Amino acid sequence: MNAQIFFEFAINVLSMGSLYALIALGLVFVFGICKLINFAYGEFITVGAYVLYFLGVFTSLPWPLVFLIGILSSVAVGYLSELVAFRPFRGRSLDALLVTSFAVSVILQRLFQLGISPRSKAVPVPAFFNMNIELFGLTTPLRNLLIIAITVVLLLILTVIMKYTVLGVAMRGASENFVTARLMGVPANLVISVAFIISGFLAGVVAIFWTARTGSAEPLMGMSPLLIGFIAVVIGGMHSLPGAVVGGYVYALIANILSLTLPTSLLSFRDAVMFAIVIAFLVLKPEGLLRGNYQEERVG
Amino acid sequence: MKSKSTFTVKALCKSFSGLKAVDDVSLRLETGEILGLIGPNGSGKTTLINIMTGMLPKDSGQVTIDxxxxxxxxxxxxxxYGLVRTYQTIRLxxxxxxxxxxxxxxxxxxIKRREATRLAAELLEELGLGYKMDLPAQGLTFRDQRLLExxxxxxxKPKFLLLDEPAAGLNEEETDELLALLKPMPENKNVGIIIVDHDMRLIMSLCNRLHVLNYGKTIAEGLPEDVRKNPEVVKAYLGSAAS
Structure with missing residues (x-):
């Protein structure tokens, strides 16, 4: 492997992995606290994508503002879905919450189909996203470097929040043992709301870079990032935040290795191979690469 | 000037599908006191604690702080409002x-972060866990986990502290250390302690007063030396534990 191929490979893995890490992290933030596998998470991303589409096509707002509003709308959907759909079922069975998340997901998808269009809409992407950058003798679009940089910054910020703020310590306590944290005086509503808000925030950031890659928004677009998130989480471990990040990068690493090594005739089976690896993980290492501290108790 | 608070339980009742787990229990505790809550297994101690701390809803009665x-x-x-507890099965x-x-x-x-950190560090030093401050709780010995709770x-900064079997799983030596640690606590921390334990040696030497439950009912209360002679208590324990 010569240097250029290696750098190209590294950039691909890191940029893809960064995006996947953010996706997985958004899932795990909610799972950690509520033990809820949130199937509506993909739709948090879709909402962000549609807002980018509307603002990008029908307004001439500057890009930073467009991105900010896009992210905020994903945050709003995350927060509101918790308030309207999940909170009334808190304390019910996990199955009830799971079905609720399906319902939220389907309702949002149908709303997009009926209210916007069942067809995909082209989301404008800022020109600088696709500007080619020369690095180590290879060219890569700026967005690949941006997502890496932004992920690093976000991970640092989240680490600081989780480690050094009152809210973060309370959230880590609550994600380990919700009942005990609550009995120590940690307010349940606040901690759960914040988890959904962070989840929505990550979904909003993902929406920006996802649409930058695909160039479109459509009602069912949330499915693929959701699936990616699940796979990353299975690989990395459902019960720890670092696990989700590791899972995202490992997923990207495996996917890129497969792309490079599989013979052309088998390339279309890349996803099948990927799923086989996931099944292997579920069978051989169901707790994922990083095992968080999992305790059975749950309040959602 | 230390502020005095009063913890009262008034006519508390709780049934589980007809079975009266807590039956008209009343008790009273001031800051600075240690009250021992004892009774044979299944006498309703844990249910009572769970209601007091809001983990279980009551059927009737009152639990008040001031x-x-x-x-x-x-x-x-x-x-x-000033009531915190520890757990029989450690929940760190x-x-x-x-x-x-x-x-x-x-x-x-x-409590704000800076003050919380200062207070937490100070308490860990006091309980002899200072040098383990940055270690994860799961690596601690059983005794240290109890202390950390x-x-x-x-x-x-509770006014009242509820200790649910703090000596369970500790050996005799460790129980003595715990005793030495708890004994001055009501005075030093201006806190009232309710302690549930089966270790009668600990209970007898620690508590100012005892409250004895059996089948959810109060069968005796008062000074330790009086309670241990109470025939009903002796009967409930088959004369074994309090002797």
Whole structure:
């Protein structure tokens, strides 16, 4: 492997992995606290994508503002879905919450189909996203470097929040043992709301870079990032935040290795191979690469 | 000037599908006192504690700290009114450091971060866990985990502290250390302690007063030396434990 191929490979893995890490992290933030596998998470991303589409096509707002509003709308959907759909079922069975998340997901998808269009809409992407950058003798679009940089910054910020703020310590306590944290005086509503808000925030950031890659928004677009998130989480471990990040990068690493090594005739089976690896993980290492501290108790 | 508070339980009742787990129990405790809550297995001690701390809803009765009825409150508000507990089965945040565990106790009642950290560190030093401050709680010995639970509870600056079998699983020597640690606590921390334990040696030498339950009912209360001679208590324990 010569240097250029290696750098190209590294950039691909890191940029893809960064995006996947953010996706997985958004899932795990909610799972950690509520033990809820949130199937509506993909739709948090879709909402962000549609807002980018509307603002990008029908307004001439500057890009930073467009991105900010896009992210905020994903945050709003995350927060509101918790308030309207999940909170009334808190304390019910996990199955009830799971079905609720399906319902939220389907309702949002149908709303997009009926209210916007069942067809995909082209989301404008800022020109600088696709500007080619020369690095180590290879060219890569700026967005690949941006997502890496932004992920690093976000991970640092989240680490600081989780480690050094009152809210973060309370959230880590609550994600380990919700009942005990609550009995120590940690307010349940606040901690759960914040988890959904962070989840929505990550979904909003993902929406920006996802649409930058695909160039479109459509009602069912949330499915693929959701699936990616699940796979990353299975690989990395459902019960720890670092696990989700590791899972995202490992997923990207495996996917890129497969792309490079599989013979052309088998390339279309890349996803099948990927799923086989996931099944292997579920069978051989169901707790994922990083095992968080999992305790059975749950309040959602 | 130390402020005095009063913890009262009035005519508390709780049934589980017809079975009276707590039957018209009343008790009273002031800050600075240690009250022993004892009784044979299944006598309703744990149910009583769970109702007091808001984990279980009551059927009727009152649990008050000064003028506040805490049995009407959601569980997470109870610590703010001055009642915190430890658990028979240890419930620490195992992946968090000892310091962070204690910090959660403090921030749960709204103490600001800086003060919470200072208080938590101070309590860990006091309980002899100072040098383990940054270690995750799961690496601690059983004894240290029990102590950390007490530190975490104290970090909430409680008026009343509920210790649910703090000596369970400790050997005799460790129980003596615990005794030495708890004995001056009501005075030093201006806290009232309710302690549930089966270790009669600990209970007898620690408590100012005892409250004895059997089948959910109060069968005796008063000074330890009087209670141990009470025929009903002796009968409930088959004369074995209190002798």
């Amino acid at each position: 003028e506040h009825d805490i049995s009407e409150m959601p569980a997470y508000k109870v610590p703010s 945040f195992k992946n968090l450091s000892c310091l962070e565990n204690a910090v959660i106790g403090a921030i749960g009642v709204g 007490i530190a975490r509870a104290l970090a909430a």
